Amino acid sequence: MTSSRFIGSANFGFAQYAQEEIRRLFPGVKFRYLEAGEVFLIDAPAPAEEVTAALLEHEPIFLRHIQPVQHELPLGKTADDLMRLIQFMQELRPFAAGEKVAVQARKVKEVKFAYTPFGVKDALDPILEQEQSVEPVVRGADKIISVYLTDGTCYFGISTPYENLSDWNGGMVRYRKEEEQVSRAKFKLLEAEERFHLDLSQFRSAxxxxxxPGGWTSLLLERDLQVTAVDPGALHPSLSGHPNLTILQKNAGDVVFAEGAFDLLVCDMSWSPKQMSKLVAELLPALETGGVAVITVKLMHKKPFQTVRETLENLEPQLVLLKAKQLFHNREELTLYLMKEEEL
Ligand SMILES: C[S@@+](CC[C@H](N)C(=O)[O-])C[C@H]1O[C@@H](n2cnc3c(N)ncnc32)[C@H](O)[C@@H]1O
Known part of the structure; x- marks a missing residue:
């Protein structure tokens, strides 16, 4: 096949940027929104394997999730749809025995169905388990069945979590809120850890x-790091007195550290990217060679690609970009994952 169809998802309001990035890879590509500003059909003028390979190699910053569309089934929005889907799976039998399979179903928000997306998983799981000897799972799947329900059409595809860019349904990362959680911002660093395959516990000093108020700091302390927290604002009282924590209640422009004192630098300052990146650049001697940086970049006036370029201009050549990604927990911002290179 010389063309292929996918469904792409981005954070609300950022789909146009994801589309721009995909268009750079496949100039003849066509898009149609399924959910305004967020979820869209992709008709690419290339075979599915080629599209997937290109997206994995040049992963778009704003593409949160992608699923292939290999089959399109008619929907009446009644319970009969589930029977048809079951029958379809019974005929398809696409898995090897013992594979872990997650059914991830979503629907367009406005349209009412006689069943929920979760009802699709409930209907298919027993068939997969009993008739096809696969293990139905929620996370950690070998393969994902993606089902997207719209007014009249069910878009169906099977792929790996890696090919989908995320193993969360639609890339919507849902962490459980802990009772003692200091701030929701903690989810951003948790998600960065997962998305960038970054094992935070391997670092020594951050x-x-x-x-x-200390969400990121609390996660770093949970990962057993020594943490130096800089902020003119106060950290949550639950963090004070932690033996591995040094708190400097100061502006980041007023602190100085020994060269190579840290192997991890994180920055989640809600500030203009220009000012933020200049401040971070001044502190970079304190990051040892080979050290890693995770930095949130505010998208102040949209123009996100220009913002990333300008931010990187201030951070390079000391830091090299490993990945830029708008995470599910990023609102009007994105996250940079960088590494400090050896000086030439
Ligand atoms: C979004 S909050 C950080 C949330 C934090 N990551 C967490 O997990 O709880 C942004 C913080 O950046 C701090 N900030 C802004 N400008 C700063 C500067 N020049 N130096 C140090 N901190 C700054 C603010 O005081 C604010 O507490």
Missing amino acids: LDIGAA
Whole structure:
């Protein structure tokens, strides 16, 4: 086949940027919104394997999730749809025995169905388990069945979590809120850890710039790091007195550290990217060679690609970009994952 169809998802309001990035890879591509500003059909003028390979190699910043569309089934929005889907799966039998399979169903928000997306999983799981000897799972799947329900059409595809860019349904990362959680911002660093395959516990000593109220700091402490938290604002009282924590209640422009004091630098300052990146650049001697930086970049006036370029201009050549990604928990911002290179 010389063309292929996918469904792409981005954070609300950022789909146009994801489309721009995909268009750069496939100039003849066509898009149609399924959910305004967020979820869209992609008709690419290339075979599915080629599209997937290109998206994995040049992963778009704003493409949160992608699923292939290999089959399109008619929907009446009644319970009969589930029977048809069951029958379809019974005929398809696409899995090897013992594979872990997750059914991930979504629907367009406005349209009412006689069943919920979860009802699709409930209907298919027993068939997969009893008739096809696969293990139905929610996370950690070998394969994902993606089902997207719209007014009249069910878009169906099977792929790996890696090919989908995320193993969460639609890339919507749902962490459970802990009772003692200091701030929701903690989810951003948790998601960065997962998305960038970053094992935070492998680091020794972290500098957290713009740390208050302390969600990121608390995660770094949970990962057993020594943490230096810098913020003119106060950290949550539950963090004070932690033996591995040094709190500097100061502006990041007023602190100085020994060269190579840290192997991890994180910064979640809600500030203009220009000012933020200049401040971070001044603190970079404190990051050892080979050290890693995770930095949130505010998208102040939209123009996100220009913002990323300008931010990187201030951080390079000391830091090299490993990945830029708008995470599900990023609102009007995105996250940079960088590494400090050896000086030439
Ligand atoms: C979004 S909050 C950080 C949330 C934090 N990551 C967490 O997990 O709880 C942004 C913080 O950046 C701090 N900030 C802004 N400008 C700063 C500066 N020049 N130096 C240090 N901190 C700054 C603010 O005081 C604010 O507490």
